[in-house]
Amino acid sequence: MIHAFRFQDLNVLLDVExxxxxxxxxxxxxxxxALESGKDAYSIGVKNETVAEVIADLNELRENGAYEAEAxxxxxxxxxxxxxSMCLHVAHDCNLRCRYCFASTGDFHGARMLMTxxxxxxxxxxxxxxxxxRKHLEVDLFxxxxxxNWDVCKQLVAYGRELERKHGKVIHFTIxxxxxxxxxxxIDFINREMHNVVISLxxxxxxxxxxxxxxxxxxxxxxxxxxxQKLVATxxxxxxxxxxxxxxxxxxFLEDVKAxxxxxxxxxxxxxxxxxxxxxxxxxxEHLLRIDREYDALAEYYVNARKGRDTxxxxxxxxxxxEGGPCxxxxxNGCGAGTEYIxxxxxxxxxxxxxxxxxxxxxxxxxxxxxxRTDLQKSxxxxxxxxxxxxxxxxxxxxxxxxxxxxxxxxxxxxEHPHEISxxxxxxxxxxxxxxxxxxx
Amino acid sequence: MKHVQIIQKPxxxxxxxxxxxxxxASCQSACKTSCTVANQKCAKEEK
Ligand code: SF4
Ligand code: SF4
Numbered sequence: 187m188i189h190a191f192r193f194q195d196l197n198v199l200l201d202v203e204x205x206x207x208x209x210x211x212x213x214x215x216x217x218x219x220a221l222e223s224g225k226d227a228y229s230i231g232v233k234n235e236t237v238a239e240v241i242a243d244l245n246e247l248r249e250n251g252a253y254e255a256e257a258x259x260x261x262x263x264x265x266x267x268x269x270x271s272m273c274l275h276v277a278h279d280c281n282l283r284c285r286y287c288f289a290s291t292g293d294f295h296g297a298r299m300l301m302t303x304x305x306x307x308x309x310x311x312x313x314x315x316x317x318x319x320r321k322h323l324e325v326d327l328f329x330x331x332x333x334x335n336w337d338v339c340k341q342l343v344a345y346g347r348e349l350e351r352k353h354g355k356v357i358h359f360t361i362x363x364x365x366x367x368x369x370x371x372x373i374d375f376i377n378r379e380m381h382n383v384v385i386s387l388x389x390x391x392x393x394x395x396x397x398x399x400x401x402x403x404x405x406x407x408x409x410x411x412x413x414x415q416k417l418v419a420t421x422x423x424x425x426x427x428x429x430x431x432x433x434x435x436x437x438x439f440l441e442d443v444k445a446x447x448x449x450x451x452x453x454x455x456x457x458x459x460x461x462x463x464x465x466x467x468x469x470x471x472e473h474l475l476r477i478d479r480e481y482d483a484l485a486e487y488y489v490n491a492r493k494g495r496d497t498x499x500x501x502x503x504x505x506x507x508x509e510g511g512p513c514x515x516x517x518x519n520g521c522g523a524g525t526e527y528i529x530x531x532x533x534x535x536x537x538x539x540x541x542x543x544x545x546x547x548x549x550x551x552x553x554x555x556x557x558x559r560t561d562l563q564k565s566x567x568x569x570x571x572x573x574x575x576x577x578x579x580x581x582x583x584x585x586x587x588x589x590x591x592x593x594x595x596x597x598x599x600x601x602e603h604p605h606e607i608s609x610x611x612x613x614x615x616x617x618x619x620x621x622x623x624x625x626x627x
Numbered sequence: 628m629k630h631v632q633i634i635q636k637p638x639x640x641x642x643x644x645x646x647x648x649x650x651x652a653s654c655q656s657a658c659k660t661s662c663t664v665a666n667q668k669c670a671k672e673e674k
Binding site: 203204205206207208209210211213214236239240246251255258259261262263265268271322324502503507513514515516517520522526527539584586590612615619623627 | 628629630631632633634635636637638639640641642643645646647648649650651652653654663664665666667668669670672
């Protein structure tokens with residue numbers, strides 16, 4: 187399978203199974219498109235001699251496994267279905283009332299509550315027990331807003347460090363926070379202990395404040411910006427992301443990326459909101475062309491900005507490292523929800539991932555009863571880019587890895603039916619990521 | 628080749644010595660909604 191597309195002034199060809207990438211001149215692009223659509227390449231108005239040269243070039247690529255390559259062999263993951271990654275919902279409460287919040291402003295459609303240290307410790311014990319031979323584990327301190335349960339966060343990191351020593355594991359702690367309750371002590375701790383920090387900030391003040399009020403109904407932009415800048419300024423080279431959300435209210439989200447770079451941030455991720463169609467903020471089919479144009483404009487801005495030392499920044503979905511990227515099995519298996527990834531609520535309930543929390547039919551179990559629902563786990567295990575027909579035939583499959591399973595259930599109708607709007611956006615971003623990579627070579 | 632320029636040779640790693648399962652779960656990275664593996668790293672390559 188191949189995918190040929192235009193990116194700015196380039197004709198780009200991706201060979202899906204091998205991951206090889208080529209650029210084509212206009213004649214070759216026309217020939218490739220003709221061949222893909224089953225037309226006779228000698229009848230498309232390109233000189234016969236040129237068509238023959240292009241076909242010779244393609245044959246040479248094919249011999250080198252770089253055009254229409256066969257799928258590689260992807261062994262099953264060593265050690266089977268170990269759990270290596272945990273989303274710890276330390277707080278089902280939040281100090282903001284974001285209008286697009288998937289977690290119903292922090293309570294996940296249940297009671298507002300905090301995780302006790304015991305539950306947190308039992309969750310970490312569970313992770314260690316279930317991690318098998320995996321050495322590298324990940325724990326995200328998540329909410330709601332995790333800083334609302336700060337003492338427990340610190341206790342759990344200390345406990346995690348004990349477990350690392352005892353069991354010879356490495357735990358990468360991360361935190362996903364709105365920064366509202368940040369202070370110097372928390373910044374020091376986070377910069378010392380957290381492998382990554384994900385900070386939610388949407389971009390322009392008016393965009394952010396319109397959808398992210400505090401409990402008292404005031405805008406949260408000023409305090410978040412001040413605290414996030416302080417954290418990032420003292421973070422050195424350690425990972426962080428400014429993670430914004432765009433809705434139908436700011437389809438011009440390039441302006442939000444520009445605003446974030448202007449505030450001094452260099453690691454940026456602005457994501458499309460995913461909400462039910464009837465929500466006043468949801469993205470619908472009628473918005474897609476406009477969003478595509480915005481991604482194109484963002485890609486152009488990104489490529490140019492990265493030429494300058496002072497203007498350089500990373501955009502999460504345009505980051506693309508073909509040589510250092512994951513192996514085929516990882517690309518097939520995807521996010522690992524319900525198999526290698528699990529979410530734990532304040533009352534110890536276990537779910538396939540943070541987005542399933544509160545959907546009782548998807549509850550995998552509870553820390554009190556160590557047996558997980560194997561029928562559900564099997565469904566997740568059996569749901570990957572090879573088993574889902576739509577993914578199997580999708581050129582973006584090894585970059586997308588099958589999409590978000592929670593979004594599939596919520597908005598696609600079933601685990602096996604990816605959310606189509608998300609697919610469209612994923613393909614567009616992947617073209618931009620590959621195109622930007624080619625431009626930078 | 629006259630009409631094609633190779634930018635990236637075949638690069639998707641497969642077969643023996645892959646699938647160790649040590650790399651980051653992709654949803655644990657930045658977004659927590661729209662997963663991707665395009666920007667994920669192989670833990671072996673990171674060492
Ligand atoms: S660390 Fe590398 S080889 Fe191991 S599963 Fe992840 S991507 Fe594959
Ligand atoms: S873009 Fe959609 S169809 Fe393609 S691999 Fe991802 S989820 Fe599957």
